[in-house]
Structure formats: C-alpha cells, structure tokens
Amino acid sequence: MEILLKIGGVLAVLVVPIILAFLNNKLAHLKHSKESKAEALKLALEFESQEVEKRSALYKDRLAKSLFNNDALTYSEAKFFSQYENADLWIREYVKIRGMLTRERDDAGDVTGFKRKSHWYTALFFFVGYFASAFIGLIPFVIMNKYIAWIVNSYEKGMPLLIVLMIVVPTxxxxxxxxxxMYVERYASCGVFLNDFKKDAFKMQSTEEKNDSEIDATA
Incomplete structure (x- = not known):
C-alpha cells in the first residue's frame, strides 16, 4: 500500500503540472479566439460603414488586409467579394491564383469581375516544357549505371568541368x-476557381437593393 501511495505521489507530481499547463493553454486559446472574433466583427462593421469610403486608399487597403487576414488583398477586391455569401471562402481561394487573373473595373475603378491573364496556348507551352524538361532531367536516373560510369571516366581523365556539367544540367x-x-497547376486552379465562382457564388442584395425591391413590391 505504501508503495502504491509513493507511485501515486510521483505520478501526481509528473501529471498534474502537465494537466494544468494544458488547461491554461486551452483557456488562453479560447480567450484569444474570442478576442479575435470580436476584433474581426469590429473590422467588419468598419468595413461596411459608409464613412470608410472617405478614407484614403492606403487606409482602406490596410483595413481589407486586416479584416481578411491577407496582405495581398486590396480594398476594391475585398469590396467585390463582400457582395457574395461566404466571402471569406472565395477570398481564400482567390488569393492563391490572384497573379493569374486580371481585374475588370468600372469607370469608378471598382472591381467588377475577373478574367485570365494568359491564354490556353501559354499553359500548353508550359505543359510541353514540363515534359521536355522532366525528360532531360531524368535521363541520369534512367541510365544511372552508364551515367555514373561516364562521371568516373571523366574524373579519371581529369575533366572536372564535364563532371560539373553532367550534374548541373539535369538539375x-x-x-x-x-x-x-507549378504554372500549369496554377492555371488549372485558376480555371476551377472561375468556374466555381460563376456557378456557385451567391450574390446577396445590398440594403439599397432590398429597399428598392420593397418599394417596387408595394407599388
């Protein structure tokens, strides 16, 4: 019995601090998560405020970056996506292929849509380039025994430059x-995004549009 008590005491000394540390981390995480959500709500309210339109472009861009937690996003892009349901999801997917898209704008400079920067033949060029480059780069692995023999032979003949070229060129x-x-993959992802956005994105009515609809219905 005494041995069990000693073992229990040792385990308590070892386990209790771990449990307390885990609970403290959990509580800290919950507190941080709650504070982050509250801060995000404040940013969202400011983002939707009409007063923000009076601020500088730099301020509005900083606001959009903070709200959606992405440094590549601009206010105009965020404003466009905020018209749609689940804007966070669309923005998260958009920033992955942002460099592949051209932003279409109206006379006021606001983003109204997106289209590809490159044409299909550019993607085809990179696709062919991938196969050609991979074919050349993998030659040493396909004929590894012969390739090693060539390297050894070049070393014996005192041709270090040739050895360097035989290693560097395939690499x-x-x-x-x-x-x-990677380019082909991004091109494909770009097409998937544009197709999904066109098919699944649900544009919500603004307050002004709702009021106009109610007036029309009343009339």
Missing part, C-alpha cells in the same frame, strides 16, 4: 520542369 532542367508544372 537545372528538373528545376525548370518543376516551375513549369
């Missing part, structure tokens, strides 16, 4: 192939 082509693949 460069693999890197080029990787970037080509």
């Amino acid at each position: 460069v082509f693999l890197v080029i192939g990787y970037y080509c693949l």
Whole structure:
C-alpha cells in the first residue's frame, strides 16, 4: 500500500503540472479566439460603414488586409467579394491564383469581375516544357549505371568541368520542369476557381437593393 501511495505521489507530481499547463493553454486559446472574433466583427462593421469610403486608399487597403487576414488583398477586391455569401471562402481561394487573373473595373475603378491573364496556348507551352524538361532531367536516373560510369571516366581523365556539367544540367532542367508544372497547376486552379465562382457564388442584395425591391413590391 505504501508503495502504491509513493507511485501515486510521483505520478501526481509528473501529471498534474502537465494537466494544468494544458488547461491554461486551452483557456488562453479560447480567450484569444474570442478576442479575435470580436476584433474581426469590429473590422467588419468598419468595413461596411459608409464613412470608410472617405478614407484614403492606403487606409482602406490596410483595413481589407486586416479584416481578411491577407496582405495581398486590396480594398476594391475585398469590396467585390463582400457582395457574395461566404466571402471569406472565395477570398481564400482567390488569393492563391490572384497573379493569374486580371481585374475588370468600372469607370469608378471598382472591381467588377475577373478574367485570365494568359491564354490556353501559354499553359500548353508550359505543359510541353514540363515534359521536355522532366525528360532531360531524368535521363541520369534512367541510365544511372552508364551515367555514373561516364562521371568516373571523366574524373579519371581529369575533366572536372564535364563532371560539373553532367550534374548541373539535369538539375537545372528538373528545376525548370518543376516551375513549369507549378504554372500549369496554377492555371488549372485558376480555371476551377472561375468556374466555381460563376456557378456557385451567391450574390446577396445590398440594403439599397432590398429597399428598392420593397418599394417596387408595394407599388
């Protein structure tokens, strides 16, 4: 019995601080989450305020970046997406392929839509470039035994520059192939985003539009 009490005491000394630390971290996280939501609500109210239109472009951009927690976003882009339901989701997907899109604007400079920057043949060029670069870059792995023999032979003949080229050239082509693949992937993601946004994005009525609808219905 005495041994069990000693073991229990040791376990208590070891476990209790861990439990307390876990609870403290959990409470701190909940408190931080609650404060973040409250701050986000304040930013949202300020974002929707008519007074914000009187502020400078720099201030409005900073407000949009803070509200949606993304440094690449501008006020005009955020204002466009805020017209739609679940704006946070669309903005999160949009910023991933933002560089692939051209923003369409009205006479006032407000964003009204998006279209691709590049044409399909640009993506095709990068797609072909990926296969060509990957093919060249993977040659050493396909004929590894012969390739190693060539490197050893070049070393024995005292040709270090050739050895460097035999290592660097395939590596460069693999890197080029990787970037080509990344471009193709972003191009495809861009198409998916535009298609999903066109098909699924639900544009909500503004307060003015609702009032106009009510007036028309009354009339």
